[in-house]
Amino acid sequence: MAAADRQRPPFVAMLRDSALAAVVAALLAVPLLGVRLVDNASGLTLDRRLPLVLYAAAAVFAGRLLLSLAGRYLAPSLRGMTASLPGMPRNSLVIFGWVLVAAALLLPWMPFAERNLIDKLTLILIYVMLGWGLNIVVGLAGLLDLGYVAFYAIGAYAYALLSMHFGLSFWICLPLAGLIAAMFGIALGFPVLRLRGDYLAIVTLGFGEIIRVVLLNWQAVTNGPNGITGIERPTLFGLSFSRAADGPTFAGFFGIEYAPAQRVYFLYYLILALAMLTTLFAQRIRRLPTGRAWEALREDEIACRSLGMNPVTVKLSAFAIGASFAGLAGSFFATRQGFISPESFSFIESATILAIVVLGGMGSQIGIVLAAVLLVGLPEWFRDLAEYRMLVFGGAMVLIMLWRPQGLLSRREPTVLLDPKPASAEATVP
Amino acid sequence: MLTVEGLSAGYGRIEALNGIDLEVRSGEIMSLVGANGAGKTTLLMTVCGAPLRTAGRILFDGEDITGLPMHEIVRRGLGHVPEGRRIFPRMTVLENLRMGGYAADPKNFPSDLEKVLTLFPQLKQRLGQRGGTLSGGEQQMLAIGRALIGRPRMLLLDEPSLGLAPLIALQLFQAIVAINRDEKLTVLLIEQNAYQALKLADRACIMVNGRITLHGTGAELLADPAVQAAYLEGAA
Numbered sequence: 001m002a003a004a005d006r007q008r009p010p011f012v013a014m015l016r017d018s019a020l021a022a023v024v025a026a027l028l029a030v031p032l033l034g035v036r037l038v039d040n041a042s043g044l045t046l047d048r049r050l051p052l053v054l055y056a057a058a059a060v061f062a063g064r065l066l067l068s069l070a071g072r073y074l075a076p077s078l079r080g081m082t083a084s085l086p087g088m089p090r091n092s093l094v095i096f097g098w099v100l101v102a103a104a105l106l107l108p109w110m111p112f113a114e115r116n117l118i119d120k121l122t123l124i125l126i127y128v129m130l131g132w133g134l135n136i137v138v139g140l141a142g143l144l145d146l147g148y149v150a151f152y153a154i155g156a157y158a159y160a161l162l163s164m165h166f167g168l169s170f171w172i173c174l175p176l177a178g179l180i181a182a183m184f185g186i187a188l189g190f191p192v193l194r195l196r197g198d199y200l201a202i203v204t205l206g207f208g209e210i211i212r213v214v215l216l217n218w219q220a221v222t223n224g225p226n227g228i229t230g231i232e233r234p235t236l237f238g239l240s241f242s243r244a245a246d247g248p249t250f251a252g253f254f255g256i257e258y259a260p261a262q263r264v265y266f267l268y269y270l271i272l273a274l275a276m277l278t279t280l281f282a283q284r285i286r287r288l289p290t291g292r293a294w295e296a297l298r299e300d301e302i303a304c305r306s307l308g309m310n311p312v313t314v315k316l317s318a319f320a321i322g323a324s325f326a327g328l329a330g331s332f333f334a335t336r337q338g339f340i341s342p343e344s345f346s347f348i349e350s351a352t353i354l355a356i357v358v359l360g361g362m363g364s365q366i367g368i369v370l371a372a373v374l375l376v377g378l379p380e381w382f383r384d385l386a387e388y389r390m391l392v393f394g395g396a397m398v399l400i401m402l403w404r405p406q407g408l409l410s411r412r413e414p415t416v417l418l419d420p421k422p423a424s425a426e427a428t429v430p
Numbered sequence: 431m432l433t434v435e436g437l438s439a440g441y442g443r444i445e446a447l448n449g450i451d452l453e454v455r456s457g458e459i460m461s462l463v464g465a466n467g468a469g470k471t472t473l474l475m476t477v478c479g480a481p482l483r484t485a486g487r488i489l490f491d492g493e494d495i496t497g498l499p500m501h502e503i504v505r506r507g508l509g510h511v512p513e514g515r516r517i518f519p520r521m522t523v524l525e526n527l528r529m530g531g532y533a534a535d536p537k538n539f540p541s542d543l544e545k546v547l548t549l550f551p552q553l554k555q556r557l558g559q560r561g562g563t564l565s566g567g568e569q570q571m572l573a574i575g576r577a578l579i580g581r582p583r584m585l586l587l588d589e590p591s592l593g594l595a596p597l598i599a600l601q602l603f604q605a606i607v608a609i610n611r612d613e614k615l616t617v618l619l620i621e622q623n624a625y626q627a628l629k630l631a632d633r634a635c636i637m638v639n640g641r642i643t644l645h646g647t648g649a650e651l652l653a654d655p656a657v658q659a660a661y662l663e664g665a666a
Binding site for chain 2: 289302
């Protein structure tokens with residue numbers, strides 16, 4: 001694995017490589033940047049902009065050269081840094097995980113924790129939860145699902161509609177939304193049972209779009225593109241978080257002064273609890289026959305059949321359980337925003353969640369947290385950079401794939417241990 | 431124990447099995463020997479519920495299992511070690527074995543595991559290792575061990591010697607004989623390695639072009655000049 005035995009081009013080859021890239025860039029830049037139609041008095045004229053083409057080519061030349069140089073002189077040391085990650089003993093990851101949980105619990109009490117930060121963390125936690133939920137389908141069961149956002153949308157609309165029409169409270173709707181999403185998961189699962197890999201991905205992608213288009217066009221029920229407004233806010237055992245309400249308020253009950261931030265903190269703890277529920281469930285079920293069956297099915301379907309496993313029920317259970325967590329996250333999203341519309345559930349959401357799972361390292365719970373912070377947090381914090389933030393986002397993804405193509409953390413923990421002593425001895429052997 | 435009556439099967443218009451009659455008796459090892467493409471694996475897959483059958487029926491322990499899905503057949507006690515081992519490469523050896531007990535009572539697992547590890551002691555040191563890192567012979571042992579965890583009453587083995595060194599293959603065949611003897615497990619063995627397969631078999635069949643052309647005891651077939659000429663050139 002030493003970097004030295006990888007063949008690196010010498011400087012001349014780098015220059016030639018960069019020149020080639022510049023030529024390609026110039027060719028692309030001619031139609032993209034080099035010509036412009038101008039509408040003036042005598043009609044349309046073609047405006048040639050040669051300097052722009054040259055600038056683009058020069059920028060690509062320099063960038064390519066820098067990248068080659070960085071690859072030669074920086075990458076080995078970076079690789080050395082990151083290579084130590086997967087070799088970390090099993091316990092240190094677990095400890096790191098609990099430290100993260102403790103930090104998340106204590107964070108709102110820290111002096112630097114202002115409302116804005118908590119709000120952003122809440123958003124990140126939604127994606128952490130979605131990532132953990134999708135990880136059940138993609139990471140454990142190996143079913144590539146590109147339409148996961150559909151279940152998120154179903155959960156959100158389920159809560160919004162149930163609360164609007166039947167006046168049900170958030171706490172009753174939450175499990176119902178999970179259940180409804182799970183039913184849709186099974187409904188999607190049935191037709192795609194025989195599909196795998198890319199074919200499955202295409203069908204799930206289509207399913208995601210169908211849900212979005214239905215939400216957009218079924219005016220009578222979903223109010224179409226205008227969305228649903230005034231969705232009821234959640235309460236803590238009946239205590240409302242508003243200044244004045246019909247029932248008792250949180251501030252009034254505890255005899256403290258009302259502050260709008262109280263709801264923000266409450267929502268933060270709520271999504272933290274929901275996300276923890278997701279990950280604890282996922283970790284537990286991996287050690288149960290159902291979860292182990294998902295992993296086995298991902299590895300080899302024929303072997304699974306030969307061991308008496310019915311792939312139909314195993315796949316459907318993965319779809320249903322994965323979908324139910326998206327449903328829970330969806331109803332949280334609806335209650336947090338107070339407003340939902342089909343716009344929030346476009347394909348890019350599915351892609352982001354899948355990117356979080358893949359970049360985090362399939363099946364790794366902590367890797368997903370890191371990836372969610374990176375993919376959701378970064379664009380939020382770099383909002384000031386306006387359009388450049390997507391550039392940073394794309395760059396971060398490319399860098400991760402270059403340095404850690406298997407994801408940030410990608411160790412798989414065994415789910416059965418014979419007895420603790422020899423197992424821990426084995427775990428230290430890479 | 432396993433009765434196949436007039437079984438025909440094919441892939442589209444290509445006929446792979448042509449009226450196969452086969453009877454495996456309780457407690458015996460039956461070997462099915464044939465060249466590449468004779469239809470051995472097709473026969474096994476069809477017995478296990480692959481939807482290739484065009485005629486005939488399959489009885490297991492007197493019950494008609496024709497057309498049942500594979501997992502139902504396996505749950506009735508007809509274990510199956512598929513061709514090419516098909517272990518779970520990213521899961522540990524212990525997890526692989528645990529999956530073998532998927533359809534069985536989890537209470538039996540510790541004692542069944544003990545039995546498998548006595549049969550294949552090599553697996554003992556490998557329990558925490560990922561399946562994909564095992565050698566070919568160890569993977570085959572794992573595949574057989576995994577099927578045994580489910581406590582089958584009969585085991586179908588599809589070319590266990592595939593791609594293995596002769597010495598390792600011999601070791602596996604000895605293990606198969608030991609299971610048959612100690613556990614009274616009925617075995618249907620499908621093999622290209624005709625000499626070994628005939629030597630350990632109580633009874634055997636030769637398959638050519640989707641038909642069974644010869645059958646008898648293993649010793650009879652070993653002594654048959656036609657079998658010797660076709661399958662045993664240079665063997666032993």
